[in-house]
Amino acid sequence: MADTLALDKIDWHSLDRIKFADEEALLEDLLKQVPLSDDLRQATMRRALELVETARARGRDKGMMESFLEEFGLSNAEGLALMCLAEALLRVPDAETRDELIAEKIRSGDWSAHQGQSESWLVNASTWGLMLTGQVIGVPASLKKGPASFIQGLIRESGEPVIRAAMMQAMRIMGEQFVLGRTVKDAQKRGRRMVKAGDAAHFSFDMLGEGARTADDAARYLKAYQNAIDGVAAEKDKSTAPEQGNGVSVKLSALHPRYEAVNRARIMDEMYPSVLDLCERAAKANINLCLDAEEADRLVLSLQILERLAHEPSLKGWNGLGLAVQAYQKRAGEVIERLKELAVQTGHRFMVRLVKGAYWDSEIKHAHIEGYPNFPVFTTKAGTDFNYLACARQMLEARDAIYPQFATHNAHSVAAIELLAEEVGNAAFEFQRLHGMGEALYGAAGLGRRVRVYAPVGAHKDLLPYLVRRLLENGANTSFVHSFLDPDVPAEHVVADPIVKVEVGP
Numbered sequence: 001m002a003d004t005l006a007l008d009k010i011d012w013h014s015l016d017r018i019k020f021a022d023e024e025a026l027l028e029d030l031l032k033q034v035p036l037s038d039d040l041r042q043a044t045m046r047r048a049l050e051l052v053e054t055a056r057a058r059g060r061d062k063g064m065m066e067s068f069l070e071e072f073g074l075s076n077a078e079g080l081a082l083m084c085l086a087e088a089l090l091r092v093p094d095a096e097t098r099d100e101l102i103a104e105k106i107r108s109g110d111w112s113a114h115q116g117q118s119e120s121w122l123v124n125a126s127t128w129g130l131m132l133t134g135q136v137i138g139v140p141a142s143l144k145k146g147p148a149s150f151i152q153g154l155i156r157e158s159g160e161p162v163i164r165a166a167m168m169q170a171m172r173i174m175g176e177q178f179v180l181g182r183t184v185k186d187a188q189k190r191g192r193r194m195v196k197a198g199d200a201a202h203f204s205f206d207m208l209g210e211g212a213r214t215a216d217d218a219a220r221y222l223k224a225y226q227n228a229i230d231g232v233a234a235e236k237d238k239s240t241a242p243e244q245g246n247g248v249s250v251k252l253s254a255l256h257p258r259y260e261a262v263n264r265a266r267i268m269d270e271m272y273p274s275v276l277d278l279c280e281r282a283a284k285a286n287i288n289l290c291l292d293a294e295e296a297d298r299l300v301l302s303l304q305i306l307e308r309l310a311h312e313p314s315l316k317g318w319n320g321l322g323l324a325v326q327a328y329q330k331r332a333g334e335v336i337e338r339l340k341e342l343a344v345q346t347g348h349r350f351m352v353r354l355v356k357g358a359y360w361d362s363e364i365k366h367a368h369i370e371g372y373p374n375f376p377v378f379t380t381k382a383g384t385d386f387n388y389l390a391c392a393r394q395m396l397e398a399r400d401a402i403y404p405q406f407a408t409h410n411a412h413s414v415a416a417i418e419l420l421a422e423e424v425g426n427a428a429f430e431f432q433r434l435h436g437m438g439e440a441l442y443g444a445a446g447l448g449r450r451v452r453v454y455a456p457v458g459a460h461k462d463l464l465p466y467l468v469r470r471l472l473e474n475g476a477n478t479s480f481v482h483s484f485l486d487p488d489v490p491a492e493h494v495v496a497d498p499i500v501k502v503e504v505g506p
Contacts, residue, residue, distance in 0.1 A: 009345065010307060010338050012300045015331045019296065020374035026330055027383055027502050034499060035393040040419055041497060047415035048495035055444035056485055178466070179208065180435050180455035184231035187457045188246070199439060200453045201430070203246045204290060204353075205232065208458030208466055211253035221254040222274050228457065229278060233285030240286070242320030242351065243403055243430065247288030249324075249454070250278060252302060261301045272305065279309055283318035288351050293324035295359055295366070296376035299331065303338070310346040319403070322351030327388035328360060328377045336394045336402070343401035353405040353432060354391055356384050385413065385498035392417050396424045405452065407432035411441055411484065412495045418445075440485060 018026070036044060181187030184205055194200045205228055212218040228248045236245045253259040256271040282289035291302060306323055309315060325332050325339075339350055357363075360377055367375045378384045388408070395404040396417075406417050406429065414431065421429060431447055433439075435455040442451050456466055483489040 010342055012303045015300060015334055018330055019376050020372055021330050022374065023378060023383060030386060030390055035389045036416060040423065041499065043419055044412060044416045045495065045497060048412040049491050051411040051415060051441060051444045052484065052491040052494050055440040056487060058444065178436055179458060181457055182459055184228045184457055187455055188235060198448045200451055201449050202452045203455045204249050204452055205455055205457050206249040208456050209254055211259065212255065212257045214257055218255050218257060225250055225278055229281045232287050236285050236287050238286045242286055242288040245287055247290060249290045249292050251292045253294055261297060264301060275305060276312060279321065280314050282320055283315050286320060288320040288322055290351065290353055291323040293326045293355060296329055296363055307342055310342055310348050319349045320351060321348060322353060324353040324355050326355055326357035327391050328357035328384040330376060332387060332391050333394060336391055340398050340401040349401060349403055351403045351405060352395060353407055354395060355407045356388055382498040382501035386502045388413060389416055393420055396421055396426045396429065399426050399428060404429040405432050409433060409438045409441060414441065414445060
């Protein structure tokens with residue numbers, strides 16, 4: 001094991017110099033080195049419009065996740081009710097309180113307004129169940145005649161425990177649509193069908209679950225990650241490169257209940273050996289292991305762990321070590337520069353997943369609560385999209401240090417990266433999308449066979465926090481996934497150039 005004194009050969013803490021940088025000043029600096037030339041910007045707009053129009057003309061069904069987000073986003077009372085219910089239900093300790101919570105949230109929605117509105121039969125079936133449950137709980141003055149009234153009466157006579165059980169079962173059914181499988185073995189089996197159909201090239205399996213709260217939680221998650229790596233390894237040809245097969249994503253906060261920057265010494269002593277064990281398993285099979293991105297306050301700690309791993313003799317020669325970089329963080333560009341430096345020092349080539357970020361709401365709220373001088377993230381979508389393109393160019397130009405993985409569901413971003421890669425002359429990269437989202441976009445682009453799917457794996461009881469994050473991230477009317485296939489939204493609006501928006505200002 002590498003000597004802990006060898007840590008911090010790279011000054012990760014200096015990243016915090018721009019953690020709360022002035023957003024306007026930072027964007028002005030980015031505008032001085034725009035990642036796309038004028039000609040490339042025009043070509044990107046043409047290509048992005050083509051993607052939207054092609055996808056709409058094909059009439060391909062939306063993914064299950066996209067259908068759900070479209071019908072129950074954050075712009076209506078029903079979407080908010082579902083989010084609150086999903087977030088809270090599994091933390092309620094007793095059946096009586098669960099009944100009261102379900103009654104409160106379901107009664108508050110006008111579910112009949114959503115009946116039959118979605119193109120997905122599964123979403124419509126769920127809407128019918130929610131509407132029925134809401135009517136039963138609300139005990140309307142007059143019940144409709146016919147089979148529905150019979151069912152309503154039957155359930156009402158059975159009592160609210162039946163409603164609770166029905167709600168939990170509905171969540172299980174829905175959960176099966178949002179995860180690739182309950183186990184890695186199940187996910188791999190389903191994934192092979194997707195690869196055969198041309199909808200994906202490879203997968204990054206994410207074991208569902210949140211940060212550990214106890215040592216028992218951490219032990220359980222560690223076992224799940226070990227099983228996942230061993231399962232992927234069993235089907236991987238060791239002679240092929242890590243980017244040419246499935247991989248596993250690891251959430252570091254799931255491996256220790258006190259994964260916080262102030263506990264660095266404890267983390268290195270108690271948690272690091274577990275992380276090293278996972279990496280050694282992945283290295284032995286020559287598969288990709290990605291350290292997932294988390295909250296801004298944990299960034300430096302995650303990078304210190306990555307640096308220590310990169311210096312481990314047991315991992316020498318393995319190019320599957322990777323991490324996710326969040327473009328909505330103001331430090332993203334400098335993180336990439338330091339990764340290039342670390343690659344030179346250690347001889348590694350890192351697999352870097354560029355994401356826009358999934359904790360925006362909590363980062364903003366946390367900054368308010370703590371009284372920070374500014375925010376660690378960009379506060380506008382245009383600012384984040386612009387920074388994403390700047391980071392994409394950095395990664396494509398660092399071909400010896402980084403294997404770029406671009407996670408996006410945005411047509412403008414996809415088009416820009418395609419053209420950037422041609423200009424830079426780097427064809428060694430891939431796109432990534434979430435399971436249940438992005439099929440129409442990548443199908444229109446003809447890129448399905450070079451797309452890695454970020455695929456949640458686990459039981460329905462671990463799904464709800466993940467679903468809440470997706471609702472927060474993509475549930476608003478302004479989100480790209482909400483408008484991509486909506487014929488009422490002009491295609492020009494869907495693929496608006498973020499650089500123009502930054503140049504014009506708010």
